[in-house]
Amino acid sequence: MHTHSIATLQKGEIGIIQDxxxxxxxxxxxxxxxxxxxxxxxxxxxxxxxxxxxxINDSFVAIRKEIAMQISIVKIV
Amino acid sequence: MSTNMLKVAxxxxxxxxxxxxxxxxxxxxxxxxxxxxxxxxxxxGICKLSQHQKAKIIDLxxxxxxxxxxxxxxxxxxxxxxxxxxxxxxxxxxxxxxENLKRNLLLFTQIKDxxxxxxxVINMADRMELKGISINVSVLEKELNTKIALVSSRTxxxxxxxxxxxxxxxxxxxxxxxxxxxxxxxxxEKLKTTFPNQSLYKLWLAITHDVNFGKIEKNELKExxxxxxxxxxxxxxxxxxxxxxxxxxxxxxxxxGYKVDKTKATxxxxxxxxxxxxxxxxxxxxxxxxLLIFQAIFDWTTVPMEFIDSSFASLGKWVRSTLExxxxxDLLVDGVIAGIGGVLIFVPQIVFLFxxxxxxxxxxxxxxxxxxxxxxxxRFGMSGKSVVPLVSGTACxxxxxxxxxxxENWKERLITILVTPFTTCSARLPVxxxxxAVVIPNKKVLGIFNAQGLTLMLLxxxxxxxxIIAAYILNKIxxxxxxxxxxxxxxxxxxxxxxxxxxxxFEKTKSFxxxxxxxxxAISIVLWFLASNGPGxxxxxxxxxxxNEVVNQQLSxxxxxxxxxxxxxxxxxxxxxxKTIEPVIKPLGYDWKIGxxxxxxxxxxxVFVGTLATIYSVGSSSDEEExxxxxxxxxxxxxxxxxxxxxxxISLLLFYAFxxxxxxxxxxxxxxxxxxxxxxVQLFGMTAIxxxxxxxxxxxxx
Numbered sequence: 001m002h003t004h005s006i007a008t009l010q011k012g013e014i015g016i017i018q019d020x021x022x023x024x025x026x027x028x029x030x031x032x033x034x035x036x037x038x039x040x041x042x043x044x045x046x047x048x049x050x051x052x053x054x055x056i057n058d059s060f061v062a063i064r065k066e067i068a069m070q071i072s073i074v075k076i077v
Numbered sequence: 078m079s080t081n082m083l084k085v086a087x088x089x090x091x092x093x094x095x096x097x098x099x100x101x102x103x104x105x106x107x108x109x110x111x112x113x114x115x116x117x118x119x120x121x122g123i124c125k126l127s128q129h130q131k132a133k134i135i136d137l138x139x140x141x142x143x144x145x146x147x148x149x150x151x152x153x154x155x156x157x158x159x160x161x162x163x164x165x166x167x168x169x170x171x172x173x174x175x176e177n178l179k180r181n182l183l184l185f186t187q188i189k190d191x192x193x194x195x196x197x198v199i200n201m202a203d204r205m206e207l208k209g210i211s212i213n214v215s216v217l218e219k220e221l222n223t224k225i226a227l228v229s230s231r232t233x234x235x236x237x238x239x240x241x242x243x244x245x246x247x248x249x250x251x252x253x254x255x256x257x258x259x260x261x262x263x264x265x266e267k268l269k270t271t272f273p274n275q276s277l278y279k280l281w282l283a284i285t286h287d288v289n290f291g292k293i294e295k296n297e298l299k300e301x302x303x304x305x306x307x308x309x310x311x312x313x314x315x316x317x318x319x320x321x322x323x324x325x326x327x328x329x330x331x332x333x334g335y336k337v338d339k340t341k342a343t344x345x346x347x348x349x350x351x352x353x354x355x356x357x358x359x360x361x362x363x364x365x366x367x368l369l370i371f372q373a374i375f376d377w378t379t380v381p382m383e384f385i386d387s388s389f390a391s392l393g394k395w396v397r398s399t400l401e402x403x404x405x406x407d408l409l410v411d412g413v414i415a416g417i418g419g420v421l422i423f424v425p426q427i428v429f430l431f432x433x434x435x436x437x438x439x440x441x442x443x444x445x446x447x448x449x450x451x452x453x454x455x456r457f458g459m460s461g462k463s464v465v466p467l468v469s470g471t472a473c474x475x476x477x478x479x480x481x482x483x484x485e486n487w488k489e490r491l492i493t494i495l496v497t498p499f500t501t502c503s504a505r506l507p508v509x510x511x512x513x514a515v516v517i518p519n520k521k522v523l524g525i526f527n528a529q530g531l532t533l534m535l536l537x538x539x540x541x542x543x544x545i546i547a548a549y550i551l552n553k554i555x556x557x558x559x560x561x562x563x564x565x566x567x568x569x570x571x572x573x574x575x576x577x578x579x580x581x582x583f584e585k586t587k588s589f590x591x592x593x594x595x596x597x598x599a600i601s602i603v604l605w606f607l608a609s610n611g612p613g614x615x616x617x618x619x620x621x622x623x624x625n626e627v628v629n630q631q632l633s634x635x636x637x638x639x640x641x642x643x644x645x646x647x648x649x650x651x652x653x654x655x656k657t658i659e660p661v662i663k664p665l666g667y668d669w670k671i672g673x674x675x676x677x678x679x680x681x682x683x684v685f686v687g688t689l690a691t692i693y694s695v696g697s698s699s700d701e702e703e704x705x706x707x708x709x710x711x712x713x714x715x716x717x718x719x720x721x722x723x724x725x726x727i728s729l730l731l732f733y734a735f736x737x738x739x740x741x742x743x744x745x746x747x748x749x750x751x752x753x754x755x756x757x758v759q760l761f762g763m764t765a766i767x768x769x770x771x772x773x774x775x776x777x778x779x
Contacts, residue, residue, distance in 0.1 A: 022317050023310055026485070026562035030320050031142045031183055043347070043567075044354045044448075051451050051461070053354065053567060059180045060346075060567040062448045067563070 004075055006054065006068035009042040015073030016040075017056075024070045033057025040073060083132040083243065084164060085124075088153065088188060089172030090181050091139035092441070092568035094200045097230035097577055098172055099136040102239065109584050117152050121164075126244050135164055141180075143187040143282060144316060146562070147482055154286060157191055158279060168246045169193045170239065175201050175210055176569060178335060182221075182327045183320070186255050189223070190278040194249035196224050196242050203229040209341030217334035222250050231574065255326050257281060260318040285312055349570050353442065359449050367468070370433045371537075374471070378425040385425075389418030408605050411690060416601035419687050420594045423503045427586055430472040434465070435581040439573035447565050457545055458552025460484050460563065463493040467544060470500035471537075473589060474742045478749055485562040488555065494749060495759060496547045498742055499735070501540035504683040508733050509536055511686055515709045516726025532730075539734055543766075592741065600680050601687055604651065608692065611649035619645040646692065665732065665768070666725030666775040668714065678738045685733070724778035728771040736767035 009015060017038050025034065033056050034040075043060065044053040050065035087102075089095040099107075103122025120136040137156065138149040145151050156162055157169075169188050173181030178199065189195055199212065214225050224242050228235030242249070257278050258265035268280055352358050393410045400406040437443045443465060451461030462484045469477035477497050484490035501509075513529050522528045615622065623641045632640070646652050647669075654676060655669035662672050674688040686705065693708040712720040737743070743756040750756070 022313055026146075026560075026564055027144050027313065027316055027320075028141060028146060028485075028562065028564045030317055031144065031180075032564065032566075033180060033324070035321055035324060044350060046354075046449060046452055047356055048452055051448055051563065051565075053350075053448055057179070059177065062444070062451075062563075062565040062567055064451070064563045 003072050006040055006042070006052065006063075006071045006073055007049070007065050009040070009052075009054075009073070009075070011042055011044065012077075013075060014039055014041045014077040015075045018072045018074055020071045025067065029056075029061070029063065029067070032059045032061055034071065039076075040071075081130050083126070083130065083168065083246065084166045085132045085134045085168045085170060085243065086156065086164075086166035086193075087134055087136045087170050087172060088157075088184065089139060089198075090141050090174075090177070090184060092566060093139075093172045093174040093177070093181060094230045095139060095172040096136065097574060098170075098198060098200060098228060098236075098239075099134060100576055100580055101230060101233060101236045102132075102134050105580075107580075109588070117149050119152075124240075124243075126240055130244065132243055133164075135166070140184065141566075142184055144285065146485060149482055154282065157188070157193065158282065166193060168243060168249065169195045170198055171195060172198045172200055175199055175205055175212070176208055179324075179327055179331060182330075183323055185221070185223075186323050186326060189221075190253040190255060190257060192251045192253055192276060194246060194251045196226060196239065196249065197221065198226050198228050198235075198239060200228045200230055202227040202235065203231055206341075207343055209338035211336045211338075213334040217330065220330035220333055222252055222254050224249060253278065255323060257319055257322070260315050260322065264315075285316065345570055350445070350567075353445050354448060359445070363446055363449060366437075370430070370468070371471075373429045373433065374426050375533075378429060381425040382422055385418065385422050389414060389421070392418075404609065407609075408602065412601040412605040413598065415687050415690050416598045417594065419507065419683055420590060422507065423683075424586060424590065426503050426506070427472050427589055428582055430469070431582045431585045432578065434469060435578045436573045439571065439577060441568040441570045444565055444567050448567065451563065455489075457548040458489060458492045458555075459496075459548055460486060460489040460493070461565070463489065466493050466497050467500055467541070470497045470502060470544075471540075472503050474498045474500075474502050474739065475592070475745050476585065476589075478742065478745050481749070485564070487559040488557040489559075491555065491557065491750065491755065492548050492551050494746055495551055495755065496544040498737055498739065498759060498763065499540055499544035499547060501537045501734070502682075502739075504681060504739065505536075505733055507683050508678075508685045509533060509730060511706060511709070512721075512726050512730055512733075514706055515721050516723050536730065536734055543735065596681050596741065600677055600684050604677055604688060607651040607654075608646060608649050611645065611652070613648075615648040616645055619648065651692075664775070665771045666722070666728045666779065668712075668720050670712075671720070671729070675732075678733075678736075680738075680740050682733060682738045722779075724775050727778060728775035731774050732767045732771040734767070735763055735770060737763035 003018075004015060006015070017034065017036050017040055019036060020034075022030075035057070038057040040057075041055040042052060043055055045051075046053075048065075051062045052065060052068050053060070053062045054068075087095055087099055099120065099122065102124045106124075107120060107122035109118055109120050117138060122134045122136070124132045124134050126132055135156075137153045140150040140153050143154055143157075145154050156164055157166075159165060169191075171181075171185045171188055173185065185195070185197055205211065212227070214227060218225050226235050226238040226242060228239065230236075265277055265281075268277060272280060353362060393414045396414065397406060397410050400409070434443075437446075446464055447461035449461070450464045454461055454463050463481070466477040466480045469480055474497050477500075478494050481490050481493045481497075484493060510533075513532050517529050517532050519527070519529055522531060610616070620641050623644050624637070627637065627640065647656070651673050652669070655673040658672045658676065659669040662675065667675070670689070670692050673692060674685045677688045678685045689709065690705045693705065693712075709721050710719075714720060737760045743760060746756040746759060747753060
């Protein structure tokens with residue numbers, strides 16, 4: 001199966017967070033609800049697909065592509 | 078009276094309307110100060126609970142969790158960990174918001190674990206229907222072991238409930254709701270045997286943070302080697318596990334007492350975001366807003382600014398005509414009144430700027446700007462969050478530099494701090510205004526533009542351009558290792574509340590007046606003293622020496638007085654300073670009097686105008702109140718050439734555009750970067766750029 005990250009989501013697509021390396025993710029994002037099993041939806045992206053405006057566990061946040069690439073997901077929609 | 082003062086801390090995530098709740102509880106009975114040693118705003122206010130009971134409310138900086146990541150947030154944990162702190166709260170009010178309750182409760186569970194009696198405020202309850210949300214308060218109260226107040230800060234509903242709960246604070250539970258020790262039982266067992274009398278959660282926070290609390294110092298923990306064997310990555314794994322446990326608890330509680338029917342929800346957010354964060358329209362809207370802001374600052378403020386200017390001029394005249402002539406009157410008119418007028422004239426601009434910024438922040442739009450601009454700003458080594466500091470910098474660099482605090486990446490933050498003083502702050506404006514009026518002809522160029530207005534606009538563009546270019550260069554030179562931890566909440570769109578905007582603008586303006594006012598007033602007085610005293614024979618016997626020199630010339634009394642006054646000024650303390658630096662500034666086209674103004678301007682730029690006013694009125698004893706502009710136009714060298722020409726004027730304008738002349742900014746940079754290195758880099762770097770460009774301009778134009 002092809003693995004995806006948050007950075008590969010297209011606008012409106014939803015995925016479920018699988019796994020990430022804790023070291024490379026800010027604790028603040030984890031506390032916002034970036035935890036395995038939670039859903040993440042891409043709301044909007046800025047030019048060059050960076051930063052990404054996402055809905056994660058019902059929190060709306062913007063993160064940079066470099067962090068988004070570290071978080072692997074399974075697309076569901 | 079303080080015997081019955083209940084201490085209450087207001088804690089909450091950003092964007093939960095915490096400040097609105099604070100404003101409702103305290104009204105205008107609030108006090109904004111600083112935490113000792115740092116420039117984090119400390120807002121406290123008094124709230125009357127009953128005839129005999131009052132509460133002191135402390136509005137703590139917004140934070141997402143007790144695992145803090147900025148200076149502002151550290152204040153929260155420092156206070157809550159230390160029972161000996163005079164503000165250690167009797168009651169904590171955690172402010173949450175109905176739509177983001179799940180995330181907001183994370184902080185709530187952490188506060189509960191500190192075993193402080195806690196009230197949970199669920200704000201923006203008026204949006205529940207709109208969003209299809211229903212809350213069973215009594216079930217949630219039981220699940221979370223707390224008292225809940227459903228509040229709508231927009232309609233003031235629920236504020237009474239908070240007051241009731243505060244009155245009966247003895248009934249509040251101080252039990253924790255989660256056993257955080259389950260994340261690593263062995264580890265916490267060991268901690269408990271070593272420190273049997275301490276709360277384990279507090280110990281855990283002290284281990285993962287750089288804070289001391291009460292009896293246990295951080296160093297003491299370090300001595301117990303068994304607890305530092307954990308590497309930071311192991312600690313972070315534990316914090317991760319802790320977060321999972323907290324969310325599990327929160328989800329279970331919300332399942333029982335919180336329901337969302339998404340079919341009933343209306344979605345303003347996605348409709349607005351479709352336009353405001355659009356790849357093209359988003360930028361068009363943002364830049365149009367910027368234009369509107371600048372239009373407001375420069376066009377709409379001319380009337381009030383002229384009014385302030387003329388009021389102070391007539392006040393000065395009136396004082397001079399009413400009081401006995403003498404030193405004290407001179408000090409009052411030339412020093413004090415001119416100085417205060419020089420500060421107050423900026424107030425209209427600062428008010429407009431802060432109105433715009435606080436409306437944009439309150440509405441939730443500012444986060445969209447951060448999102449839109451991040452990629453572009455990163456090319457110059459900054460962050461999307463640098464936009465607010467750079468725009469605020471057009472009012473004053475001090476609040477702008479403080480606004481860089483939420484930039485998580487140290488290198489991006491440092492670059493933003495270093496380049497912000499290039500943007501044209503309002504202190505430069507009076508300098509520009511007077512120089513432009515004196516040296517740039519008031520006529521049309523290219524048919525439609527006014528030459529003076531065009532010059533001013535070019536100076537603003539120059540300010541932004543040099544900030545961006547400097548950032549680009551610094552990005553290549555500065556080697557600082559730092560990780561990008563860019564996480565920006567995109568809050569719901571809200572209609573800004575008038576009361577919040579008003580209080581914010583009022584507080585910001587007030588602190589500007591007092592901070593800048595103190596410096597300008599002090600300098601005016603010192604300057605006046607240095608100009609009216611001098612060492613030795615030449616100053617004290619100035620009158621006799623001049624009379625002796627000109628004994629054969631036919632001079633009228635006023636011409637003689639003028640000669641005496643300027644002779645004395647030249648030999649006063651300040652005149653000696655100006656004369657000493659004259660060789661250095663002569664290639665830039667300045668004489669020793671301008672030199673004095675340059676020196677005093679290193680305290681604050683706007684002092685330039687006041688200094689020239691003081692010097693020229695001390696140097697001429699004529700009684701008519703000529704305006705300073707006329708005096709500048711008439712200034713001539715002994716050889717007969719005019720002092721203020723196009724060449725020397727442009728040279729001065731460029732000097733002020735680039736030079737780092739603001740002690741308060743340097744002090745803030747020192748505090749924010751925690752070293753003298755960066756303010757000195759700014760001081761010498763910017764002044765060197767200023768000197769070279771001014772030199773080139775003068776030599777080329779003369």
